Amino acid sequence: MGVVDHVSDFFNCSSGHSHSHKHRKQMQTVEIKIKIDCEGCERKVRRSVEGMEGVTQVDIEPKQSKLTVVGYVEPRKVLSRVKHRTGKRAEMWPYVPYDVVGHPYAAGVYDRKAPAGYVRSSDYDPRVNNQLSRMSSTEVRYTTAFSDENPAACSIM
Numbered sequence: 115m116g117v118v119d120h121v122s123d124f125f126n127c128s129s130g131h132s133h134s135h136k137h138r139k140q141m142q143t144v145e146i147k148i149k150i151d152c153e154g155c156e157r158k159v160r161r162s163v164e165g166m167e168g169v170t171q172v173d174i175e176p177k178q179s180k181l182t183v184v185g186y187v188e189p190r191k192v193l194s195r196v197k198h199r200t201g202k203r204a205e206m207w208p209y210v211p212y213d214v215v216g217h218p219y220a221a222g223v224y225d226r227k228a229p230a231g232y233v234r235s236s237d238y239d240p241r242v243n244n245q246l247s248r249m250s251s252t253e254v255r256y257t258t259a260f261s262d263e264n265p266a267a268c269s270i271m
Contacts, residue, residue: 139186140186141170142184144189144193145180146181146196146204146205146207147179147204147208148203149179150174155202159202160172163192163195163196166187166192168187170186171184181204209225209228209232211231211232212232
């Protein structure tokens with residue numbers, strides 16, 4: 115859109131409604147996990163997203179099976195285009211760096227297929243998911259024996 119087009123939108127008297135401008139997409143980084151076996155696969159994946167409107171940068175890391183697209187794009191549209199154009203199974207990048215997760219060896223977080231230094235993304239909350247903080251029955255008996263909330267508890271004064 116040139117300057118003349120932009121200025122002419124403000125002085126357009128033919129429409130009876132207020133000015134409507136297009137909502138600009140935000141600059142985003144979209145990371146996709148897709149299997150890349152050879153240089154031909156890499157070329158195919160790169161060509162599938164290079165021609166997309168709004169894409170400014172495409173990075174491929176074949177050893178990690180990772181495609182990174184930077185630009186003014188929507189993540190779900192990039193994912194669907196990659197799936198359609200390549201015919202390969204693709205998903206949003208499910209891994210986060212090892213340091214970000216509080217319990218990297220918890221069930222559902224640790225993944226043997228993850229690249230080095232990464233674990234599967236998890237919304238682990240010990241208050242909601244008590245798999246790691248679950249106490250055994252003997253521990254429960256000892257901690258509740260002296261609890262103020264237990265009416266039959268011992269009290270030492």
